[in-house]
Amino acid sequence: MxxxxxxxxxxxxxxxxxxxxxxxxxxxxxxxxxxxxxxxxxxxxxxxxxxxxxxxxxxxxxxxxxxxxxxxxxxxxxxxxxxxxxxxxxxxxxxxxxxxxxxxxxxxxxxxxxxxxxxxxxxxxxxxxxxxxxxxxxxxxxxxxxxxxxxxxxxxxxxxxxxxxxxxxxxxxxxxxxxxxxxxxxxxxxxxxxxxxxxxxxxxxxxxxxxxxxxxxxxDPTMIMQVSLEGELELEVDGKSVTVTVSGDHRRAAGAEILLFGPDKHSAGEGVQARLARLAVVGECAELGGKVMLRVSWTRPSEGTLGDGDETSLSRVRYPTTLHVDASVELCTPDATLYADTTVHLAAKLNSLEATGTELLLDGADAALLDAENEAAARLTGLRLKVSEAHIGETAPVSM
Incomplete structure (x- = not known):
């Protein structure tokens, strides 16, 4: 035709x-x-x-x-x-x-x-x-x-x-x-x-x-990881170091959702691509006015990889291995949303896809958190989040 x-x-x-x-x-x-x-x-x-x-x-x-x-x-x-x-x-x-x-x-x-x-x-x-x-x-x-x-x-x-x-x-x-x-x-x-x-x-x-x-x-991901998280954020607010205890339960649509794409799902050759599609961990921070939530940006995808980069399918990933994500994070406060001025590198050592017990860490430079006027209102200087529960599947039913 x-x-x-x-x-x-x-x-x-x-x-x-x-x-x-x-x-x-x-x-x-x-x-x-x-x-x-x-x-x-x-x-x-x-x-x-x-x-x-x-x-x-x-x-x-x-x-x-x-x-x-x-x-x-x-x-x-x-x-x-x-x-x-x-x-x-x-x-x-x-x-x-x-x-x-x-x-x-x-x-x-x-x-x-x-x-x-x-x-x-x-x-x-x-x-x-x-x-x-x-x-x-x-x-x-x-x-x-x-x-x-x-x-x-x-x-x-x-x-x-x-x-x-x-x-x-x-x-x-x-x-x-x-x-x-x-x-x-x-x-x-x-x-x-x-x-x-x-x-x-x-x-x-x-x-x-x-x-x-x-x-x-x-x-059309190969696999979807929905995980509950608990841990700490390290912030700098008005020159003061602040530790915020945070958590997020995936059964409440908080925690994190990570999408994994085998080589048959992308056009970049071998290797497994990863996307941190959702993040919601919540805690109290008096220095920023009360309850805060760390999330990832919708307009700037948080992208990464799983494995060594030479895998011909997700099933070929050799464990233990590392999940790397360059995350575009935002911090919701009671009065405003603050936007990281650059991506932050997150890394997690996985012994298998069943990720319970894995820690997701800020691995590298910190980031200024900017307000709507592009003024620095705080800095994200550290992050340590432990997976307390994980659900891994090819689909993510809303009823789960």
Missing amino acids: SPTNETYESLNLEPKPIRPHLLAAATMVFGEDGETGRRETVTLSGLAQFNTWPLPGFEHHVDEQGRSSFDVELISAPEIGVKGYSHHLEDRVQILTDPSRSSRGRFRQVTPGTNLPAQFGLDRFGILETSILRLTHRDALQTRGVVDGIPPFVAPLSAPYPDSPLGSGPFNGAVANGFLPVTNLPVAWYPADDENQPVGDTPSLFLVPSPVPFMVVMT
Whole structure:
């Protein structure tokens, strides 16, 4: 078939679901007022399942302009959804698919007769849960973007914006292909009844437009490590050395999530790539005003490696070995978010993938923590985090 006359039938797609590991972030405003409420960007991740053509019940279309498209649906199931930890709520937050309303869309050619890149559009309905809240929304979350492949998995260390900018924006440049923002923000969330219908006219939360709106990207890791952590941060605040005892429980969507990508999942040759996708460890620091949380940046991926670099698959990693990560960290305080001015190198000696007992250490130079005016408000001078519990698997169900 001529490249100028392609349809998606030429891809010979298998009739099976797409099951990516989603990485996501959302800027949330808590309370009744989307303008003045407490604002926080929450990093999330989890399993999704998209049923698509050529599965039964889904169609392939060619319009009058010769533009090919096919149907897609994000399904609802107990294991499907994204989860993260809110510093403000001090709680797990998860966004599930509403089983009572269909979340459907399409892959569609950008240029008639050329399969890729493709437009992706999905009108999604969700349920947002914490330990005490269960919320829903009235209008669909209109997810729109451009993807370079089908399935639309991005490279393991992809960033949403050019040059992986520091801070909370605004950022220059368009969102990278593969990153799929919700385009009709703000969206208000209301208490949900037993049939997932919104109750009343007073919202409890908003997803709002920002440099980091509600945005997802699809990845395809070989293995996922979800770990609980406990340990210490070493800070310097106003010239004073401060030790902060911190912890994070992966069952509450805190701790850390590390994605491992064998050579068949990336294009950099041999070796295993690693991404510290989420981090949330929390403790008290009177010098910074109270409860603080160390996390990793959404806009600047925390990337690394596992092993010696010559492995032809994850199963070929020889233990004991070292996990290395150049982490882009941020410190949430009661009044502000502070951003490390450079990556910090973290290292952990692993005797196996079952990482319980492993220590993750700051190995190298410290980093200034900058405020919104790019002034140094503190320094991160040390970090020692011990894995107290680990769950290792090919998927990360939100229900876990």
